[in-house]
Amino acid sequence: MPTEAQTVLYVRLPCWKIYPGGVIYVADYIHKQRPGIRQHLLDLALIAPGERRVLAQHLRTLKPDIVAFSWRNMQSFGPHPEDDALDVVMNFDHSPIWRRRLRAAWDAIRIVWDYTASRLHNFGYMKLVRRLLPTTRIVVGGTAVSIFGKYVAEKCPPDSIVVIGEGEDTMLSIVDGFVAPIGEYFHKDAMGQVTHRARVETFNLPSLTAVDFPYVESIFPNFHDYLDGDIGVHTKRGCPLQCHFCLYNKIEGPNQRYRDPVEIAKEIETLSKRYGVKRIWFTDAQFCSTKRSVDHVEKILDEMLARKIDIHWSGYLRLNHLTPAVARKMVDSGISSIDLSFTGSQEIIDSLTLGYSLDQQMEAFRMFKASGLTDQKVKLYMPLNAPGETVCTLSKSIEKINELYALFGRDNVLPFIFFIGIQPNTPVERLLIGQGYLPADYNPLSFNPFVIKKLLYNPLPLGRLIGRAYLEALEAPNNDFDYIGRATMDIIDRELSKPEILAACREAESRQKERRSIRIRTSPIPIPDLASTETTTTCGQP
Ligand code: B12
Ligand code: SF4
Numbered sequence: 001m002p003t004e005a006q007t008v009l010y011v012r013l014p015c016w017k018i019y020p021g022g023v024i025y026v027a028d029y030i031h032k033q034r035p036g037i038r039q040h041l042l043d044l045a046l047i048a049p050g051e052r053r054v055l056a057q058h059l060r061t062l063k064p065d066i067v068a069f070s071w072r073n074m075q076s077f078g079p080h081p082e083d084d085a086l087d088v089v090m091n092f093d094h095s096p097i098w099r100r101r102l103r104a105a106w107d108a109i110r111i112v113w114d115y116t117a118s119r120l121h122n123f124g125y126m127k128l129v130r131r132l133l134p135t136t137r138i139v140v141g142g143t144a145v146s147i148f149g150k151y152v153a154e155k156c157p158p159d160s161i162v163v164i165g166e167g168e169d170t171m172l173s174i175v176d177g178f179v180a181p182i183g184e185y186f187h188k189d190a191m192g193q194v195t196h197r198a199r200v201e202t203f204n205l206p207s208l209t210a211v212d213f214p215y216v217e218s219i220f221p222n223f224h225d226y227l228d229g230d231i232g233v234h235t236k237r238g239c240p241l242q243c244h245f246c247l248y249n250k251i252e253g254p255n256q257r258y259r260d261p262v263e264i265a266k267e268i269e270t271l272s273k274r275y276g277v278k279r280i281w282f283t284d285a286q287f288c289s290t291k292r293s294v295d296h297v298e299k300i301l302d303e304m305l306a307r308k309i310d311i312h313w314s315g316y317l318r319l320n321h322l323t324p325a326v327a328r329k330m331v332d333s334g335i336s337s338i339d340l341s342f343t344g345s346q347e348i349i350d351s352l353t354l355g356y357s358l359d360q361q362m363e364a365f366r367m368f369k370a371s372g373l374t375d376q377k378v379k380l381y382m383p384l385n386a387p388g389e390t391v392c393t394l395s396k397s398i399e400k401i402n403e404l405y406a407l408f409g410r411d412n413v414l415p416f417i418f419f420i421g422i423q424p425n426t427p428v429e430r431l432l433i434g435q436g437y438l439p440a441d442y443n444p445l446s447f448n449p450f451v452i453k454k455l456l457y458n459p460l461p462l463g464r465l466i467g468r469a470y471l472e473a474l475e476a477p478n479n480d481f482d483y484i485g486r487a488t489m490d491i492i493d494r495e496l497s498k499p500e501i502l503a504a505c506r507e508a509e510s511r512q513k514e515r516r517s518i519r520i521r522t523s524p525i526p527i528p529d530l531a532s533t534e535t536t537t538t539c540g541q542p
Contacts, residue, residue, distance in 0.1 A: 005037060005175040009064035011055060012043040013071045013122050021232030021283055022142060023070035027219060028211045029168040030175060037175060041220040055125055059132045066137045067129045071122060074144035075445060085111055089453060094467030108449050116447045123155050130157040139174055141167040146251045151445060153186035153194045162186040165251065166237060169203045205237060205257040210266035227275050232283040235264050235300060236293065239285045244352050244427040245420045248285035258296050265303030272311050282315030294321040301329040312336035319364035320356040327367040335376060338368065342380035344400025345393035352386055369407055378408055380415045385462045387431060391502060398493045415485040417470055420457045465495055
């Protein structure tokens, strides 16, 4: 299809309801560059599974030249206390009651079935396009394909383009006929041959002006269904840091590039004043991280304050460059929660190369308190039981969490029981392959429940202690009144203060260390030295 496109149908593939910010930025950009193109956005996340054949009606009515799919989550396992998958895994692995373990096995089959079916259905939607409109070009983008692009390219129909990473300029080159392609993508040609192009150009992010929401409303009738929740606003792209479990720096690239603070503030102002939006989430890999990015944040906050925008906001934060002035502006501009990766042990911070000092982080919490933070929640995404976690590091985390309870009030601090999800091509993955925890040829997209479970890293001996504490907290009569993460940490604390538990854990730890060192000595795979790698940083979810 070498000619320019006249009509584009965007299809947001099903996921838990969440504002489809990525595809909206793409459609808005295409409209600003090529206003003559007719576009429509169909969001399958808002349509019940039995009614998704509405896609066929859209294809027949619009007869688009391009159907552009946006695929957000493919490997969605990162269960936490607000997702029942965590209860299932904990019960299956650690419940002392066999009936519960059996029940959990059934639930696990349901979850894996949903996981498998959703992937097969997504490829089914692409095949439907090819069947009904044989000459229409298929494009697939979004965070899921940015990680697993080659896999998607192999599975999707011929004449498809799978866009890796940011999509605006690549999509523009596709609607222009794909004669001078831009950006990174896999192309499956009409013969089914897959080729790859690496990105050589840099998208000019400052050219991404405030989203034209009235236009978005006109192509996306379901836009209003999102206005009472969080709306995603993007302020920059890229992360120069290299935390050992994280892929964000690969999805977005290592260079931090910024949008214009004035355009960002305009976007938020329209959302608030025209559409009555009350909450936004800054969807950057992290909202503030490097020194330069904190300066950028400050400019955005200044713009928001100058426009007197009445909004609550959150986003992943790193606190090591926080200053009292920025903390004050965050509070004044409507921060609604502090969301950050947290461990109370400098050893774990260093071994995961998160690259900050714990003392500095605790100091930043005090800055927030001094700036007038009141009942905003402090959400601690804890990489519990990460490689290197010991009884001692766990106790230190509990100590620091207790300090935070004292500072902000127990009810305002939410320790999230999170574990590291092992992601492809990260140092943690290489380490665990080297240690024999995962086979070198494991499939990160496997449907095998035991592989899936292994990718949620919570090994023995501490895994059992944490698992049983979590299950006890779930059962506790007062769990209606206390947050599950807080109750779990209290139980872990209680257990760690029992001398026999401490001794047993320590013995198991040293046995494990011994076994590991034997495996490492015999392993043919180079093991990254987590502790000695260049010190970097973290934010976001483990
Ligand atoms: C912010 C964020 C969140 C926030 C979202 C807040 C909000 N209200 O929007 C919160 C904390 C809620 C969250 C939750 C979860 N998240 Co999240 N999240 C992210 C993050 C950091 C950014 C996503 C984002 O919005 N980016 C900004 C927009 C503008 O960019 P974008 O969507 O990528 O779109 C661009 C391109 O992808 C592309 N594109 C997108 N669509 C299309 C379509 C076409 C046709 C084209 C050409 C291009 C294109 O162009 C866009 C613009 O350049 C990513 C990691 C990352 N750095 O990308 C993880 C990420 C998307 N999340 C992930 C996961 C797993 C989850 C959870 C399932 C975690 C959990 N267990 O609960 C939940 C699921 C939520 C849901 N309902 O689906 C995974 C998905 C992994 C995978 N392989 O499938 C990611 C990639 C993180 C990771 N682990 O690596 N998340
Ligand atoms: S965890 Fe945050 S700081 Fe670390 S590499 Fe990922 S995005 Fe960057």
